[in-house]
Amino acid sequence: MTTEQIEAFLAQAFPGQPLPGQSGLDAGAVGDAERLLLPEPQVDEARTSRPGVAIVPPALLHVRSDALEAAGIEAGFDEDTRALVLTASAHLAFGLAEPGQLRTSGDAGGTRFQVPTDRAHAFGVWSAAGPLAIGSVGPRAIELRVVNAWPAPPLPASVVIANWSRWHATMAAGRVARGFEPDATEADAIPARRWLRSVTADQRALIERFAIVRLHAIESQLLRLQEGLGVDQQLDFAWQSLCWHRDDVEGLRVLLREAGAGQTLATAVRGVDDIGRAVRFSWPSDIDVHDERLQRVSEADPGAWWGSTRRQVVWL
Amino acid sequence: MALGPWCWSMHATGAPEMPLGVAPAVTLRGGTVALWALTSGPVDSSLHRAALGAEATASWHAAVLALPRSLPVLWRDLRDLAQHPPVPVHLCSHLAEPGIERRDRVVDGGSFGLAFLLQLASRVLSLPLPADIIASVAIDELGRTSRVDGLYEKLDGIATLAPRISRALVAASQHDEVRSSGGRLQLVPVRTAAQALEVVFGDALGIRLAEAGSDDARRRELVDAFFRLALVGRGAAVDWSPVERGARIALRDWPPAFDDRYRLQFAAGVAARHERNAGEIAVPGPAWLDAQPAPIRVGVLTHLVQQCADTGTPSPEQIEPYATTQVPKDLGAAFVPQLQLAGALARLWAVTGRPADALEMQQRVARAFVATFEDSQVSFQLSEWFRLAGALGDEEAFARAEAFLAKVEATCGLTPSGAPYVQLARARAGIELGQNTAETRDRLDALSRDLSVPAHVRWSAARWSARAWRRAGERALAEERLTAMELERSKAPHAARYLLLAEFDAAQDGQGTAEAFMDRLAALDPGPLTHLRQAYEADAEIVRFYPY
Numbered sequence: 001m002t003t004e005q006i007e008a009f010l011a012q013a014f015p016g017q018p019l020p021g022q023s024g025l026d027a028g029a030v031g032d033a034e035r036l037l038l039p040e041p042q043v044d045e046a047r048t049s050r051p052g053v054a055i056v057p058p059a060l061l062h063v064r065s066d067a068l069e070a071a072g073i074e075a076g077f078d079e080d081t082r083a084l085v086l087t088a089s090a091h092l093a094f095g096l097a098e099p100g101q102l103r104t105s106g107d108a109g110g111t112r113f114q115v116p117t118d119r120a121h122a123f124g125v126w127s128a129a130g131p132l133a134i135g136s137v138g139p140r141a142i143e144l145r146v147v148n149a150w151p152a153p154p155l156p157a158s159v160v161i162a163n164w165s166r167w168h169a170t171m172a173a174g175r176v177a178r179g180f181e182p183d184a185t186e187a188d189a190i191p192a193r194r195w196l197r198s199v200t201a202d203q204r205a206l207i208e209r210f211a212i213v214r215l216h217a218i219e220s221q222l223l224r225l226q227e228g229l230g231v232d233q234q235l236d237f238a239w240q241s242l243c244w245h246r247d248d249v250e251g252l253r254v255l256l257r258e259a260g261a262g263q264t265l266a267t268a269v270r271g272v273d274d275i276g277r278a279v280r281f282s283w284p285s286d287i288d289v290h291d292e293r294l295q296r297v298s299e300a301d302p303g304a305w306w307g308s309t310r311r312q313v314v315w316l
Numbered sequence: 317m318a319l320g321p322w323c324w325s326m327h328a329t330g331a332p333e334m335p336l337g338v339a340p341a342v343t344l345r346g347g348t349v350a351l352w353a354l355t356s357g358p359v360d361s362s363l364h365r366a367a368l369g370a371e372a373t374a375s376w377h378a379a380v381l382a383l384p385r386s387l388p389v390l391w392r393d394l395r396d397l398a399q400h401p402p403v404p405v406h407l408c409s410h411l412a413e414p415g416i417e418r419r420d421r422v423v424d425g426g427s428f429g430l431a432f433l434l435q436l437a438s439r440v441l442s443l444p445l446p447a448d449i450i451a452s453v454a455i456d457e458l459g460r461t462s463r464v465d466g467l468y469e470k471l472d473g474i475a476t477l478a479p480r481i482s483r484a485l486v487a488a489s490q491h492d493e494v495r496s497s498g499g500r501l502q503l504v505p506v507r508t509a510a511q512a513l514e515v516v517f518g519d520a521l522g523i524r525l526a527e528a529g530s531d532d533a534r535r536r537e538l539v540d541a542f543f544r545l546a547l548v549g550r551g552a553a554v555d556w557s558p559v560e561r562g563a564r565i566a567l568r569d570w571p572p573a574f575d576d577r578y579r580l581q582f583a584a585g586v587a588a589r590h591e592r593n594a595g596e597i598a599v600p601g602p603a604w605l606d607a608q609p610a611p612i613r614v615g616v617l618t619h620l621v622q623q624c625a626d627t628g629t630p631s632p633e634q635i636e637p638y639a640t641t642q643v644p645k646d647l648g649a650a651f652v653p654q655l656q657l658a659g660a661l662a663r664l665w666a667v668t669g670r671p672a673d674a675l676e677m678q679q680r681v682a683r684a685f686v687a688t689f690e691d692s693q694v695s696f697q698l699s700e701w702f703r704l705a706g707a708l709g710d711e712e713a714f715a716r717a718e719a720f721l722a723k724v725e726a727t728c729g730l731t732p733s734g735a736p737y738v739q740l741a742r743a744r745a746g747i748e749l750g751q752n753t754a755e756t757r758d759r760l761d762a763l764s765r766d767l768s769v770p771a772h773v774r775w776s777a778a779r780w781s782a783r784a785w786r787r788a789g790e791r792a793l794a795e796e797r798l799t800a801m802e803l804e805r806s807k808a809p810h811a812a813r814y815l816l817l818a819e820f821d822a823a824q825d826g827q828g829t830a831e832a833f834m835d836r837l838a839a840l841d842p843g844p845l846t847h848l849r850q851a852y853e854a855d856a857e858i859v860r861f862y863p864y
Binding site (some may be wrong): 034035036037038039061062063064065066067077080142145227228234235237 | 328
């Protein structure tokens with residue numbers, strides 16, 4: 001999809017939203033494209049298959065889409081119907097839109113949809129608060145992009161990194177607002193803290209949704225550690241990454257709280273923190289996880305389980 | 317999940333035990349890392365299975381051939397088992413990047429090689445694999461390991477999918493590039509399938525071998541297998557350390573019988589010589605020797621003479637007089653084993669102060685091989701012919717060697733495995749005879765970089781290249797080669813020997829000193845150095861006739 005096609009599609013599918021280039025759905029709100037190659041029949045299969053070797057009909061194939069995952073939507077691929085199957089839990093309900101179909105806030109209430117891949121077409125995934133992702137089906141692949149449909153936060157130039165996504169910028173705003181960003185001043189924190197007061201309730205709801213999804217990922221990783229399931233890196237790196245993610249969510253929680261929002265996120269955070277504390281409580285003493293950021297976390301909130309392991313967590 | 321414990325949580329109770337004849341394996345296709353169980357047992361029809369593609373089937377056949385070459389001996393017939401390759405059963409998948417899972421119905425490629433071999437070994441030895449280990453290594457028919465594609469992604473997938481796997485076997489040649497990518501996995505580099513079997517089964521292999529000796533008929537078969545392996549020659553096994561270990565276990569644990577004991581001692585000694593220029597073999601009495609069929613007797617004597625030359629034991633006085641009687645005066649009337657014995661005697665003479673006799677004998681043996689159309693045997697003799705011509709400063713012998721080489725190349729040529737030895741000997745002889753040409757230096761440089769030739773040939777080529785460049789006045793280029801050797805020293809067996817020789821060369825050319833050189837060299841290679849130090853006084857003479 002070209003930028004023009006994306007903007008036209010969003011304008012058509014979400015007529016209630018500001019137009020591209022205005023305060024809401026600017027080009028920076030749309031993430032990079034990821035390309036999911038459609039499964040092709042395996043030519044070798046017929047040549048090498050032997051009588052008596054029964055091949056079990058496949059269940060739903062696993063799909064990894066970072067764009068959909070960020071929006072809290074799981075994907076699978078049904079080989080029989082050749083459709084992308086999208087699902088989500090009830091509190092992350094969503095809907096599908098195609099060009100020409102008008103979608104308005106409050107219209108999204110499903111938890112399972114199928115996107116056929118037997119014809120080329122574009123589609124959008126949206127929540128009651130606005131768009132979450134857009135996609136297009138081609139002859140060989142599905143292209144997906146996450147949509148962070150809220151305006152860019154006010155960040156000092158010293159903090160901004162080129163090619164940052166809207167999501168990265170939003171998390172940076174959380175760090176600036178809390179005084180955790182080394183390259184930002186105290187004065188920079190004020191506009192960051194006030195930023196979400198100036199956006200719409202739907203846009204705050206979208207940020208909260210993405211934050212909750214991130215929190216679920218943290219929860220799932222904590223449970224993997226707690227249950228002794230595998231992590232793909234050494235434990236110290238895995239824990240450091242988990243702590244940073246938790247701290248990112250903390251920044252978003254602060255931003256939303258400053259705008260009088262984020263109650264659902266705050267409730268969800270409490271549950272995940274219970275697990276985090278339990279894991280941290282039994283953390284092996286010989287695995288040291290420490291850096292400047294985690295040190296700041298420990299200093300700012302001695303009860304935070306995601307701080308430096310060199311500091312005792314104060315169990316409140 | 318019932319096929320093995322790999323994907324079970326570390327804390328879960330009730331994970332299945334490792335069954336016999338099941339090995340985990342991993343594939344990468346597109347961005348999908350899939351974990352499979354290779355099994356020959358019955359498979360639940362609800363599980364997703366794959367067929368093996370052409371390359372994977374070839375890899376299975378390589379594993380079948382490599383297993384007996386990687387174990388000291390086998391006590392179970394492989395033929396039936398080899399007819400039925402294992403079936404890959406899909407366990408779980410991980411997507412390394414955004415995409416749609418590729419659930420293969422056909423798995424292909426060479427990366428299952430070592431996993432196939434371990435699965436087969438588990439069946440043959442009736443030993444389950446440890447639950448914490450997986451292999452992603454290609455192997456050839458000789459059990460030599462090689463790299464696989466997508467290893468970084470595979471390791472990432474294993475770490476995510478299989479909490480109970482904590483060790484991954486990787487090819488030694490690929491270890492450096494993934495050393496920092498193992499994450500929580502311990503990466504175990506393996507050079508050969510024999511090494512992998514040692515890592516995987518450890519002492520259990522020895523215990524099985526010891527148990528096998530309790531049956532008289534089987535024990536006799538196994539002793540025969542050890543003895544045959546030792547007689548066949550260095551190429552019969554890629555890695556001789558398991559042969560030595562196996563023979564020593566048998567010597568320790570099996571009931572004593574004189575003939576069995578001698579043949580096992582012989583196998584252990586030969587294996588130690590092939591592996592590290594060590595090992596002792598007693599000289600059997602004339603009665604034992606006379607009782608052997610002639611080709612066996614001559615074969616045993618050939619090994620004893622080589623053992624004497626390379627390790628210093630038995631002494632030349634103990635073995636040479638009898639061995640000499642077994643070589644016809646007219647080599648035109650000799651059979652191949654007798655020619656091999658003659659070549660071994662010349663090798664001994666070359667390190668015991670009789671290089672001119674050795675040169676003469678190697679020329680005769682080389683000609684006799686060619687006369688009997690055994691051209692494939694000639695590379696060792698021709699290498700020695702060149703080397704000794706250079707060491708003795710015998711330009712006429714060098715010219716004859718050149719003419720002989722041209723003749724061999726005009727007929728059927730040298731064998732691919734023998735050619736690098738001849739090229740190296742020819743180049744070093746050229747340098748010693750003052751024919752230090754650009755072509756010679758280029759040839760040595762090319763050899764030193766050619767990963768397909770044995771490591772000690774590459775290292776010797778690097779040493780001679782440095783010497784040649786220094787003598788050509790290009791000290792910077794010589795230093796460059798020495799630095800490269802120094803950087804690579806940890807990767808090659810015997811590296812210290814060639815670095816020490818290069819240090820000595822530099823000292824001879826007026827660059828630095830090689831302190832306590834001869835003692836250090838003798839500590840590395842006591843066999844030939846004992847002979848040479850008895851034959852010569854000057855260090856330079858000793859190094860001149862040192863074969864490496």
